[in-house]
Amino acid sequence: MADTAATPHAVELRGVSKRFGDTIAVAELDLGVRSGEFFSMLGPSGSGKTTVLRMIAGFEEVTSGSILLEGEDVTRSAPFDRPVNTVFQDYALFPHMTIAQNVAYGLTVRKTPKAEIRRRVADALEQMRLGHTGDRLPHQLSGGQRQRIALARALILRPRVLLLDEPLGALDKQLREQMQIELKQIQREVGITFIFVTHDQEEALTLSDRIAVFNQGRVEQVGTPREVYEFPQTAFVAGFLGVSNLIAPDLAERLIGESRAFTVRPERVRIAPADMAPAAHETSVLGTISELVYTGPATRYIVEGEHGLRVIAERHNDHAPNDTAPWSRGDRVRVVWATEHAAVVP
Template sequence: MLQSANVAVSVNGVTKQFGDFTAVKDLDIEIYEGEFFSMLGPSGSGKTTVLRMIAGFENVTAGKILLHGDDVTAAAPFDREVNTVFQDYALFPHLTIAENVAYGLRVRGVSKTERNRLVGEALEQVQLSAVASRQPSQLSGGQRQRIALARALILRPKVLLLDEPLGALDKQLREQMQIELKQIQREVGITFVFVTHDQEEALTLSDRVAVFNNGKIEQVGSPREVYEFPETEFVARFLGITNIIPSATAARFFGSSELHSLRPERVELADPTTPLETDEIALGGTIAEIVYAGAHTRYLVDVEDGVRYISEKQNRHTPRTEASLRRGDTVSLRFQKTHATPIPGTQPVSAAA
């Protein structure tokens, strides 16, 4: 559906240099109207620089940026129909919550009566009508983030840019805000362009994800596509934990020397004497480490060819029942052939998972 939609943001052949350093290299992106699009990557990968160029906070060294077909490459930030939500919220500490949300409307000369009406609607949308008269310092981090979002949305931008807006929140609150943010985006129907270094966050929120590395995009696709079918070894490793099956092992089992990605949740541990099922692959190994993580347990297994694999198992046993496996146990590592996906065009970069 998104492929046939109108394009909200076009980044065409964009390069950004800071002196001798090239932060972004000949980048092309198309982001569709009404889409939740995430730019994901490690620190220094160029994702925030791209967001700032779309917003107009950074100049483009080469290339063009278009918003709904209009070339805004040289336009000032206030001449672009976008708004930005920052990680630090950027609320005015001396203004009340209602005054913070109304600030952009006041700058635009909107009448007081209309401002009050729109502020009321915006605060109701983020479920914070009761705090309108408070100061930002009296709110929690999650509440301040929702106020920053309301202040940005009240101006009805065609594109909302979000620069790691949940990064300062603790894990539980961040997960709660992810759900709220996605619900708000669906309600308002505005294009969201979201920058994050958190893989789980990108997978949870996005319609599509662009994975950045060294100023370039390694892969763009739906969360399922980039997780299940990584196109580069970097994407496979960065999008959660994975086992990289090395070239020699891949050639033996799959008839191809391309590296393969195998997610830990698809790896089972069995008794070495258990018969193989149809199309199942077995590797003998020894449990090197066991990591208990509450809902699941990870087993690090050193196999016969010197590679360490990870198996992840949901903890479905009763709470007072200890897991039967121990460090040093000999096990058979099992997975279906179809559960390992080839990484196109890869060569044996490394053997460790």
Template sequence: MSAPAAPTESAPTESAPTAPAPASSATDAPARGQGGVELNAVTKRFGDTVAVDDLTLAVESGEFFSMLGPSGSGKTTVLRLIAGFEEVTSGTIEIAGTDVTRAAPFDRTVNTVFQDYALFPHMTIADNVAYGLRVRKVSKAEQKERVTAALEQVRLSLVADRLPHQLSGGQRQRIALARALILQPRVLLLDEPLGALDKQLREQMQIELKQIQREVGITFIFVTHDQEEALTLSDRIAVFNNGKVEQVGTPREVYEYPQTAFVAGFLGISNLIDAGHAERLTGVAKAISVRPERVRLMDARTEPAAHETCVDGTIVETVYTGPTTRYIVDTVDGLRVIAERHNDHAPSDTAPYHRGDAVRAVWVTEHAAVVP
């Protein structure tokens, strides 16, 4: 959704870097297990536009929690509400058991990492990381000790004297992370922090980010529109759509057992089969979702096993992705089914099926998830 007054999903521009707000006036690190976040009936309106609609959500202390959804679904607005950058229209927000609904950003025990690294270009890496400590008037000796520890934590202790432009994108992102963590927040908010990185570096950073979160033990709330990223990083995922949460669960739960058609279609590729077709195939008039990797192809004359469901059709397209080959099949009764086959054969072998082949698409009946 969008409105003239509403903030966009994009991060601040690099031309005007700003330091993150101090997480709190306390200098002692929070104990592990004290960073839960609760939103109770939270609504946020921008004029006539409802960006967040009566949202109740609980993030457990110490978990890596992702908010996943398309642009305009409300996930970044929720992050900004937790940070205090936006005020709720109604409802309450609690952090570590304390009501912070009307608290200023600098009075909340959180810190934020943006997609834009927001590093000061004229400061060394060490000075960038130490900035928040200087604002709090922490002694120089303690600053030095904590900066060294923070840089070691993100595995960049050798670049302390460099300037931001001398680092790669991935290194700058880790410095932004170190600068946020050095303030020892109870909750770290991350607004699509890996969005500017190329695919290979992004995948590398995903693993490093998860490892860092486990080491520091604090709550991470991560905003992304990348389904694979959310599945890779998260302990739990909230799938957003039109200002509401459609489903919350572990990566396995939301992928294997989608509770709505939106979740099934947004989180990876899914074969959504309406109740009418499902009844003809299985005898049960309930819509189902079957993931492409659960579907295999075989000769149209081969009989499926008793525990399998099948539909006949013709391959209308093949897509080679490297690790897999995707087959798009139009069935005789008007369905389109996607099957995905892992390319575990020798590279010189030809594909077993081609465009125009008559095939039977088969899946184990119990592998289909009912979509409420």
């Protein structure tokens, strides 16, 4: 799927393919990442997103096609000749080096003057709010602190593009959510292009300026978080990005008189008494609640509806904590949504 935006591209892939023997990992991919944006590549395991990241970094050779960094063809360039740096999931910190030595490593290899190294290391650690940790060893830091040190080590080399391969995957949920906010703030402060690989849909929605949704070596859709969530272009995107109710064309024709596939998100579906008539602008289906899932902030209801349609409705838990849920398993109900809230799936 080509990106035809006029904004200059920090990274551009033109017809890029990657084969491992007879297996096609990436198939003729056209993709543009704009300068200064936080761009996420989202998809399930084996969808090709990490392979694309490794080809941009130069760790994997391209089978066909070309990769451009700020307009320069780097398809056959070695990793150290590309103006990019990579942060890995395991952070890859040297356990025998202090934090300051870890951060300084790239500058030391480049034979940067020692006075400049000290200054830039101090600045990098202060930017990460870890100026007090320079003399410590990696095992003396928390997971979130090690993640920030890995970022500092990558950013101190002043790459034009930073590649991040699921860097938050090893953190627990609470720390991961905290680091998502910090990572976005860091990206805005340094102002460089971040390309982020993740399989976590919520993480991609939280962090990204734009998202590319990968499936079986291809990009199914590129867009802002709102665009890919609210207006999925394929059934895969609708199902993979969050929870969605997919209505097939034959059933859509019965319900609203249009023979096209639609999707409606659970948070836009409400549950009403079975005998309540829907308004003129609404679509509804009669059914029976087969399951309730309590998630804390919300309760998710699974309704087995007419015509074989299973509908998931989500209700925010805004009632008093001691009150029981208004609906129970086995209740006969009507699921209702505004017809305009159902998005067409091309």
